[in-house]
Amino acid sequence: MIRFTKVSKHYARGGPALEEVSFNLRRGEFAFLTGPSGAGKSTILKLVYVAERPSTGEVRVDGKSSVTLSRNDIPLLRRRLGVVFQDFRLLDDRTAEQNVAFALEVTGTSESHIGPKVARALTQVGLASKATALPHELSGGEQQRVAIARALVNDPLVLLADEPTGNLDERSTRGIFQLLRDINASGTAVLMATHDLSLVRETQFRTLEMNRGRMVFDSAADDPGAQG
Amino acid sequence: MKLAFREAIRAFNRAPMLSMLSVTTIAFSLFAFGLFGLVALNLRNALQQVEDRVEVRGFISAGTSPEAVSAAVDDVALFPEVGSVKLVTEAQALERARRELREFTDVFEEGLLPASIEVRMKPGLRDPETVRTVAKRLENYDFIDDVRFGEEWVENLHRLRNIATGAGLALGVTFALVAIIIIGSTIRMAVLARSREIAIMRLVGATDGFIRLPFLIEGAIKGTLGGLLALVLTWIAVVVSGRWVLQVQFFETSLMFAGILAGAGIGLLGSALSVGRHLKKV
Numbered sequence: 001m002i003r004f005t006k007v008s009k010h011y012a013r014g015g016p017a018l019e020e021v022s023f024n025l026r027r028g029e030f031a032f033l034t035g036p037s038g039a040g041k042s043t044i045l046k047l048v049y050v051a052e053r054p055s056t057g058e059v060r061v062d063g064k065s066s067v068t069l070s071r072n073d074i075p076l077l078r079r080r081l082g083v084v085f086q087d088f089r090l091l092d093d094r095t096a097e098q099n100v101a102f103a104l105e106v107t108g109t110s111e112s113h114i115g116p117k118v119a120r121a122l123t124q125v126g127l128a129s130k131a132t133a134l135p136h137e138l139s140g141g142e143q144q145r146v147a148i149a150r151a152l153v154n155d156p157l158v159l160l161a162d163e164p165t166g167n168l169d170e171r172s173t174r175g176i177f178q179l180l181r182d183i184n185a186s187g188t189a190v191l192m193a194t195h196d197l198s199l200v201r202e203t204q205f206r207t208l209e210m211n212r213g214r215m216v217f218d219s220a221a222d223d224p225g226a227q228g
Numbered sequence: 229m230k231l232a233f234r235e236a237i238r239a240f241n242r243a244p245m246l247s248m249l250s251v252t253t254i255a256f257s258l259f260a261f262g263l264f265g266l267v268a269l270n271l272r273n274a275l276q277q278v279e280d281r282v283e284v285r286g287f288i289s290a291g292t293s294p295e296a297v298s299a300a301v302d303d304v305a306l307f308p309e310v311g312s313v314k315l316v317t318e319a320q321a322l323e324r325a326r327r328e329l330r331e332f333t334d335v336f337e338e339g340l341l342p343a344s345i346e347v348r349m350k351p352g353l354r355d356p357e358t359v360r361t362v363a364k365r366l367e368n369y370d371f372i373d374d375v376r377f378g379e380e381w382v383e384n385l386h387r388l389r390n391i392a393t394g395a396g397l398a399l400g401v402t403f404a405l406v407a408i409i410i411i412g413s414t415i416r417m418a419v420l421a422r423s424r425e426i427a428i429m430r431l432v433g434a435t436d437g438f439i440r441l442p443f444l445i446e447g448a449i450k451g452t453l454g455g456l457l458a459l460v461l462t463w464i465a466v467v468v469s470g471r472w473v474l475q476v477q478f479f480e481t482s483l484m485f486a487g488i489l490a491g492a493g494i495g496l497l498g499s500a501l502s503v504g505r506h507l508k509k510v
Contacts, residue, residue, distance in 0.1 A: 049431070075434060078433035079433035089424070089428055089431070091428065093242055103432035106434035107432065107433050
């Protein structure tokens with residue numbers, strides 16, 4: 001579903017960010033993207049949601065190739081993806097449910113569908129009781145749950161999480177991680193960039209390790225089913 | 229569309245100070261332009277009134293037959309540059325002189341002032357060159373003694389008009405440019421203040437057109453409000469000026485609408501440019 005073929009990314013200033021990265025993420029799969037800061041984890045995620053385009057190579061997401069994808073196709077592709085970040089990126093002047101509804105409103109969902117979908121997403125992340133709270137009235141973990149609900153509300157194929165627990169304490173981290181596992185268990189693929197190795201070690205999920213722009217380790221490399 | 233309107237209104241409510249600042253900036257830019265417009269309008273009207281008085285006068289020799297004169301009047305009326313021709317008889321000339329120069333009433337005697345043909349030019353054909361041509365043709369009639377049209381005066385008036393038009397255009401363009409630049413930058417501020425929101429919209433898959441729409445609406449509303457405010461300010465300026473300085477003419481209704489429409493247009497254009505640039509960058 002997500003396939004990188006010899007993808008390199010060079011910035012005009014700052015040099016190479018990715019060098020010949022190839023991997024394949026299948027439908028419903030959970031994979032960690034690990035490595036030190038600046039290794040290229042965020043760049044990979046940006047290439048998936050087309051905030052960046054590869055310098056060379058090809059990124060295919062849900063059958064759409066980075067080579068042929070037009071500017072007008074990008075919004076449609078992004079509706080099939082959910083993205084969450086370390087800093088949540090919520091709108092401060094809107095309640096939890098308004099933040100979630102925002103993702104539906106701006107993609108033209110009819111109003112009668114918005115209410116039930118938002119309620120379902122907030123229930124899924126365990127925040128149904130705080131639907132009318134503003135972001136600053138919520139803890140960090142709760143804010144990240146709102147962001148996850150917003151990412152989920154369009155029923156994405158894959159949830160891209162860029163250091164989702166980077167700003168959270170131990171307990172909230174556990175909670176968010178469990179939530180991501182639950183989401184994956186219900187069929188959504190998850191690609192999670194993190195440098196929290198304790199999370200990586202305690203599960204058997206696939207791990208893609210980055211270092212200086214290269215993919216130095218893929219735990220599924222021995223599994224023929226994960227390649228190709 | 230409904231959502232776009234709601235978002236535009238929300239933007240107003242969220243940053244009322246910034247919105248007010250944008251509206252006032254637009255208003256003052258347009259106000260400066262409006263004041264200049266008023267000056268230009270009134271100057272043009274004043275010049276027009278003076279120009280309306282440009283006339284060529286041919287004095288008729290005493291004893292000319294009325295038939296010859298009347299044939300000449302009909303003839304002159306057919307000149308393409310000529311707006312109207314009037315025959316002023318000796319009696320009418322005397323009466324007019326007595327009326328206009330009361331203190332000399334007893335000096336004027338019958339037969340002192342000659343009859344004349346008074347020619348007024350068509351609007352737009354009152355430049356020295358054309359006036360001189362008509363004067364020359366008038367001189368060709370045998371019974372015309374003398375032709376006068378205040379040559380120097382017509383030339384000065386013409387020069388004044390050219391200067392006023394040139395300066396007016398230059399100043400007008402400058403004012404309009406300044407207004408557009410100022411308005412563009414206030415709208416740019418509004419766009420930057422919402423860059424986070426724009427980023428999130430893009431992330432969840434909103435199209436550029438969808439993102440742009442609330443900004444365009446917001447820009448048009450701000451521009452319209454700015455235009456209205458500018459109109460009120462200009463009107464106040466006219467009233468104040470009328471009371472203490474000098475009576476001036478205000479814009480016609482169509483010009484007022486044009487002004488407000490220009491405000492809306494500038495707001496719309498400024499927004500479109502600012503958002504477009506922002507969207508291209510991120």
